Amino acid sequence: MSASSSPRPSYAAVLRIPHARRTFLAALVGRLCYGVVSVAVMLSVTRATGSYAVAGTVMALFGATGVFLMPYRAALVDRYGPRRALTPMALLYAALLCVLAAATWRPGTPAVALGVIAAVTGACAPPLGPTMRAVWAELVPERGMLQRAYGLDGVAEELLFVTGPLLVGVVVGFASPAAGVLLSAVLMAVGTLAFVTSPAVGGVRAAHRDSGPESRPGAGPKSPRKRESSPVDGRALLQPVVVATGVGLSLSVVDLLVVAFAEQRHLGADSAAWVLAALSAGSAVGGLLNGAVDWRTPARVRLPRLAVGLGLALAAAGLAPGLWTLAAAVACAGVFVAPALTTAYLLADETAAPGARTRAGAWINTGVNAGSSGGAMAAGLLIGRLPLGACFVVAGVAVLAPATLTRRPVSGWGRRHRNPVRLERPQTPDGQPAADRR
Template identity: 60%
Template sequence: MSSPHDVRPSYAAVLRIPHARRTFAAALTGRLSYGIAPLSVMLAVTRSCGSYAVAGVVMALFSATSVFLSPARAALIDRFGPRRALVPMVAAHAGLLAALLWRPGAASPLVLAVGAALAGACTPPLGPTMRAVWGRLAPDRALMRRAYSLDAVAEELLFVSGPLLVGVLVAFAPPAAGIVVGAALMVAGTAGFVSSPAVRAVPAGERQPGPDAAGRRVLRGLGRPVIAAAGVGLALGVVDLLVVAFAEGQGHGAGSAAWVLAALSAGSAVGGLLNGAVEWRASAGTRLSVQAAGLGLALGGAGLAQGLGTLAVAVAVAGVFVSPLITTAYLIADEAAAPEARVQAGAWVNTAVNAGITGGAAVAGVLVGWLPAGVCFAATGAVMLMTAVAVARRGDAKRGTGHPVPLV
């Protein structure tokens, strides 16, 4: 049997790696729940309680604990191994989601909020775990870059298709059905994932000496990828709201804004696939800075758009840099991480992206009330340019210390 080193790196070669298709398909099945369960929870609480305020708080707590506790859950996976850590996580997550279905209209808002927060806290981090498994399946860096690009594009498509599936479900069933489907997908996907030979072969990590030694090893070298990931998350959070504000300012409805945001996702998918297909000569650190600068310039160009058509083109160009930037951040984080902390390293990047999106949405909500959408786009582009400079300088500083910047 040929090894990953004996084949020309390509997407087909990634999927021909032994156990790769089975493991990846199972992980994607579980990760589809990320786009279904949260929205279904919000809709179910809204319908049962009749309060958007309560539903908003429940949704926020579910998302917050899911996102910000991801590194802690990843640490458990690194410490105990995927099989021993993911199984109790998914059992608790599915059980708590099921508990939210039990007469939600009769439960107090406090009970719903606590239940949602606990359900989010137990969300299995299948994305970071799958990327760590890719690192074991594809030790060749060129092949691994393609695996990460494929993973990033597939994940983005899941987050687009998840809410669409919820829309189909609620057309003929109560929102609670979406919670059931989301929980079932997570259970089935995680079960298939942990039963894969590739995952069974992942050993548990070694306990580090001292209470903080492991944490310091995980965080060392993650400055650039975390900064870049937070920057692109901030940009995405701002753009989502700015597109809606721009469409309304042009006299168009929310449906028109959806098409523009679809162009952003399409551009990101194309960029992700191209990023994995091209044989890059530049180092990952250089690419990270260039990709951040490209995103900043594209967003600055979006500020010059005079209509939805030109805005759609501008954000599609911006999207071309999104998936490659996130993929490169994951690659650098994986390279910098200690072998026993690869899941945590990926989780920190993932958390930075989601925290940036949350912060970006909040900032955009303030900006659109004071400034024209075009100025807000330009300001967001300027932030990304500053991010490009920041990660470039950190890369230079690292080279100055004698530690090589990873080549991919």
């Protein structure tokens, strides 16, 4: 991979963009809900029913509707704009979390009722992450800085899913686990309301208003027919979604493999936590380094290379003889995680028309989360049937396989419009403007 040595703006410069800091912090408060809610719901349902089987089923329903309906909820944000779509969605989601908290505060609620409440609640989860990335695409003036903004966003999200369970641990130390569900409701409502009232979010146009030359200052003629009929180039989006799915699957497998590694050596659960923390730390470092480099190699070429690096590092982790070498190996693997996901989000943004950015980013989220769910199931089947070293190799292959996708030129809207947008070329003679995608 080649990189330019030209000076680049700092992460601080990204946050100095007008309204960026306020908008980003508000989004992080809302997104912290997702770092809290899964653990809180699992603990509260387990406490209320006394059954891990019921808790697992409820969590599966909660996660399935949240993951697989996300692109459709994101489409509502693209269609009606963040303010009109996210506000009722977030308030309804927070209200349903309160209902779930009330249902699990005391034992006695039927398991079927808990499953229905959880499924409906998950179906309303607002796509705050994809929406924030769509706002970054509006705020940031050029592609190099957008990569840095996405890197900052990815690292922050990684930290949210580390601090979220810690907050739940603090809450359950003096209150019912259902109080953690209430906390997640408050975080979602407060964070989303602060987010949608930001002037930066107000500048994001709904898809049905984003047509014609006047929709963006300085933009030239557009092709409404193309934008409406093909807002997202599915063929171009396939590669980042499949790679993101592989990343989610492999990381989910590794989570359980690390726990099994610690148990086999009688090291205790806290040892596994340190190894997984090393994975997150490596991911954070990799994300910051990736954003600091002015890459000249196209993202569509970088993405499979990052997947190969992650796959090889995970396979090598299977050779670790002890805990500290395993921690070092998964930390090296983590260095590729955030860059791979950041690059996948960049590709999704390139692929989508301006009115479909949230939807395109949501497909990446869906891929990661669907892969994570499948990985947990696969790991459960593998552990005990294969040596742990072989299981790590399987985890590596899970992310290596998408890297073998063909990189043939992509036809259609996304191929023609991607480069003029991000490289900010002058307006072409056929009327396709450089400033069309900011």
